[in-house]
Amino acid sequence: MSLENMEPKIDWKEINTVLLDMDGTLLDLNFDYYFWHEYLPENWAKQNNLNPQTAKIRLLDWYKQEAGTLSWYCLDFWAEKLDFDILKLKKDLTHLIKYRPHAQMFLERLNSTKISVAMVTNAHEDLIKMKAGVTGIDVFFDRIISSHSIGHAKEENAFWHKLRNTMPFDTSKTLLIDDNLSVLRTAKKFGIKHLLSVAKPNSQRPNQNTEEFEAIDSFDHIIF
Ligand SMILES: [Mg+2]
Structure with a gap:
């Protein structure tokens, strides 16, 4: 999607679960x-x-x-x-571990609602710990799930089936935000209804083409 049409409309009344990727989504991929x-x-x-x-x-x-x-x-x-x-x-x-624009504010806002918030990441547990130590990002989540504990990368169908067994959620009321397009495609096939990508996962690199997916540039585009 081009930047010009980039104003994703999220109907927050329809959503009770938000699944968020870490690297390139909440934190700068740089x-x-x-x-x-x-x-x-x-x-x-x-x-x-x-x-x-x-x-x-x-x-x-x-x-x-x-x-x-x-x-x-x-x-x-x-x-x-x-x-x-x-x-x-x-x-x-x-020193390069940083939030993406308005990501922290978005997490704070989500925490003031009844929406359940989980981090779903391919990052290794040790790396999650390191990044949480720098940013304090872990406090914002009801659950933090690494694909390493599930045994499959988010790009694989099995990840989503096992995730739902670990943490039941209604796919029609779930929003996933992830900068990785093959992860979004797998999640879509699994049935997650609300999907968003990230236009600029890395602050030091050009925007990515998010193809069939709507993308946010900054989280203030979807703050409610
Ligand atoms: Mg990512």
């Missing part, structure tokens, strides 16, 4: 993007005496092979594959 595309390749190259460009090409190729799987989101998987302390290196960049 932290994650910069880590995987620049900071890790640089440091991994140093550790292995590789040319930085060679290291980067090799890593980007490996990322592509794992994209959309639980392994891609798993810090332990990469720590083992690269023989590198990923979590420790991430701690160097905590």
Whole structure:
């Protein structure tokens, strides 16, 4: 959808559950993007005496092979594959962990209603903990669910079936906001009725094309 038609109309009376992604939706994806595309390749190259460009090409190729799987989101998987302390290196960049525009206000507003609010994320539990430590984001949720505890990435149908067993919700009264289009497509197939994407998940990169999905740029577009 183009930015011009971007005023999603959410009928809040119809919604009793909001499911929110973390990285690229509530928090700036710049932290994650910069880590995987620049900071890790640089440091991994140093550790292995590789040319930085060679290291980067090799890593980007490996990322592509794992994209959309639980392994891609798993810090332990990469720590083992690269023989590198990923979590420790991430701690160097905590200054890049930030809310997206008006996300905190949106969460505060949701908390003043009876709407049930859950975080559903592919992020590893250790990373959720790190980000909650910096932002205090954990206080806003009735439930925080990592796909690692479910055993399937959000891109897989099984994730949504297992999620509903863990945390019953009415798909016709649920809103999911997620910057990842393949996650939104899987959720749509599962039956979640209200879906929104994010136009600019990363503050330092251009807008993404959200294709068939309506997108918010800033959360103040849907604050009620
Ligand atoms: Mg995301």
